[in-house]
Amino acid sequence: xxxxxxxxxxxxxxxxxxxxxxxxxxxxxxxxxxxxxxxxxxxxxxxxxxxxxxxxxxxxxxxxxxxxxxxxxxxxxxxxxxxxxxxxxxxxxxxxxxxxxxxxxxxxxxxxxxxxxxxxxxxxxxxxxxxxxxxxxxxxxxxxxxxxxxxxxxxxxxxxxxxxxxxxxxxxxxxxxxxxxxxxxxxxxxxxxxxxxxxxxxxxxxxxxxxxxxxxxxxxxxxxxxxxxxxxxxxxxxxxxxx
Amino acid sequence: xxxxxxxxxxxxxxxxxxxxxxxxxxxxxxxxxxxxxxxxxxxxxxxxxxxxxxxxxxxxxxxxxxxxxxxxxxxxxxxxxxxxxxxxxxxxxxxxxxxxxxxxxxxxxxxxxxxxxxxxxxxxxxxxxxxxxxxxxxxxxxxxxxxxxxxxxxxxxxxxxxxxxxxxxxxxxxxxxxxxxxxxxxxxxxxxxxxxxxxxxxxxxxxxxxxxxxxxxxxxxxxxxxxxxxxxxxxxxxxxxx
Numbered sequence: 148x149x150x151x152x153x154x155x156x157x158x159x160x161x162x163x164x165x166x167x168x169x170x171x172x173x174x175x176x177x178x179x180x181x182x183x184x185x186x187x188x189x190x191x192x193x194x195x196x197x198x199x200x201x202x203x204x205x206x207x208x209x210x211x212x213x214x215x216x217x218x219x220x221x222x223x224x225x226x227x228x229x230x231x232x233x234x235x236x237x238x239x240x241x242x243x244x245x246x247x248x249x250x251x252x253x254x255x256x257x258x259x260x261x262x263x264x265x266x267x268x269x270x271x272x273x274x275x276x277x278x279x280x281x282x283x284x285x286x287x288x289x290x291x292x293x294x295x296x297x298x299x300x301x302x303x304x305x306x307x308x309x310x311x312x313x314x315x316x317x318x319x320x321x322x323x324x325x326x327x328x329x330x331x332x333x334x335x336x337x338x339x340x341x342x343x344x345x346x347x348x349x350x351x352x353x354x355x356x357x358x359x360x361x362x363x364x365x366x367x368x369x370x371x372x373x374x375x376x377x378x379x380x381x382x383x384x385x386x387x388x389x390x
Numbered sequence: 391x392x393x394x395x396x397x398x399x400x401x402x403x404x405x406x407x408x409x410x411x412x413x414x415x416x417x418x419x420x421x422x423x424x425x426x427x428x429x430x431x432x433x434x435x436x437x438x439x440x441x442x443x444x445x446x447x448x449x450x451x452x453x454x455x456x457x458x459x460x461x462x463x464x465x466x467x468x469x470x471x472x473x474x475x476x477x478x479x480x481x482x483x484x485x486x487x488x489x490x491x492x493x494x495x496x497x498x499x500x501x502x503x504x505x506x507x508x509x510x511x512x513x514x515x516x517x518x519x520x521x522x523x524x525x526x527x528x529x530x531x532x533x534x535x536x537x538x539x540x541x542x543x544x545x546x547x548x549x550x551x552x553x554x555x556x557x558x559x560x561x562x563x564x565x566x567x568x569x570x571x572x573x574x575x576x577x578x579x580x581x582x583x584x585x586x587x588x589x590x591x592x593x594x595x596x597x598x599x600x601x602x603x604x605x606x607x608x609x610x611x612x613x614x615x616x617x618x619x620x621x622x623x624x625x626x627x628x629x630x631x632x
Contacts, residue, residue, distance in 0.1 A: 262493070262494075262497045262556055263488070263493050263497075263556055263557065264530065264531035264532070264556055264557050265417070265488065267530070335490065338490065339490060339493050339494050340494075342491070342494035342584050343494040343497050343498050345584070345587055345588060346494055346495065346498045346500035346584070346587060347497075347498040347499070347500065352498055352499060353497050353498055354497045354498075354520070354555060354556065355497070356531075356556055357522065357527035358527075359526075359527040359528045360522075360527055360528075360529065360530065360531060360556070363528065363529065363530040364530055367530055376416055376417070376436060376437065376438055377416035377417070377438070379437075379438060379441070380415075380416040380438035380440060380441065381416065383440070383441065384440075
């Protein structure tokens, strides 16, 4: 039970950090796998992340059926999360966001590759998933069926993140801090890369991180202590240090 | 002793100013040479700059060995600072940051040069240091060894700023206030250049001339000219009663 309360509290903090840092706005969501049951995950009821409190957290089965929703409205895009947890047993936290600097990359052929050491954890490649490829052009782009979620999870593959065309992205972490950090640095790298592309006049003039430099960073990011300094900082900025 | 306390207090204020102005985020650090012993410098223990307080300040030798760390975790990139103090007796303060507006310049060939008078302290030419040139591509880009720090200090040369590819920058000042102001206006200037390019200027931007930079530094940009901005920045950062 203690593990559950701790996980719920970290989930609330993660919601507020990502909202405070502008990764999530009125929309988007964070989830974490249930600490006592890998066949369940925790997610807020339908609410803007900045406003999420402990009382909003609901448990879901991996096919996204609520267990204790008490009839409250739920996010419709739960399948983004459930399908990734089904496909990736090592993933324990998922973020879905519409970060403004990231959305732009989802609509172009310019790859979102890391240029700054802090962003090396987003990996060598961030694939782009287009819902229209499998589901046609009569969707509203929302991932609301498990079939759509599984198609997205397949494009994610073993990567850290996948862009969703004209929509945003999904980020998969080993734990909730990892997912928050990757989401933050995916957005930051998008912003830095836009400016670098402008200065260089195109991709050919940019020194991206080398494959070995990315590998080193991917390794560092798996160390759960690696980002303690940033976590303390973000918790306080989001006003969550008394939570 | 009173000089030491004053230096520590000013170092705490500098940490918070640079965090408040967005030059430092969760990461980065600022140091100052020990006022009573030029063979030492002062730096916080490993902590985000916004949170640094007087009790966090640790003394280091110039080879970056801590003297009074009490076993607390330390920043791993101390060699950025120690190596610059070793190479440059005229330098009394060093800032290392990952300013978001500065990093893009470090990964392109587009030179970052001062276009506004208040940014003259960044220098007429800013070199870019690529760690991979000497240490290969198997690093995590962090400067954690004195050998790496010395290579960076060599690229800095006699200037005030060196960019670090894919990472950030190091800024050196003859005083703590000069280093803070140079780091702040390096970021402001980077933003202005980005805007000029966004406006379609390409590389056709009128930068300060070498003579203008030198004149500014001789007349206005010296180590002790910063009372007005310091009072303002201190108050903005909520440090006026520190």
